[in-house]
Amino acid sequence: MNPISIFCPVTNRSVGTGIETDWSTFFALQPLRLRVRCPDCGGRxxxxxxxxxxxRSESGADGGRPDDNPRIESLLARLPEN
Ligand SMILES: [Zn+2]
Structure with missing residues (x-):
């Protein structure tokens, strides 16, 4: 299980939503919206x-992640360098 993270529109940094899922569920959930209390800026x-x-999960496992999915690469490309 991997944590779903979002980008804070205030600080533009990635923050965890506290929701963990796998890659196939993540793609199924993409049209849905989340209301997140942001630990970075304190807003919602x-x-x-x-x-x-x-x-990536804390254990480093990346279960079920397809290696050759261009959509994933475009999402990962949005991650900050550090
Ligand atoms: Zn925020």
């Missing part, structure tokens, strides 16, 4: 799941 954000990304 109403964001589409598809505007976020699925972070």
């Amino acid at each position: 954000h109403d964001v589409a799941v598809g505007d976020g990304y699925l972070a």
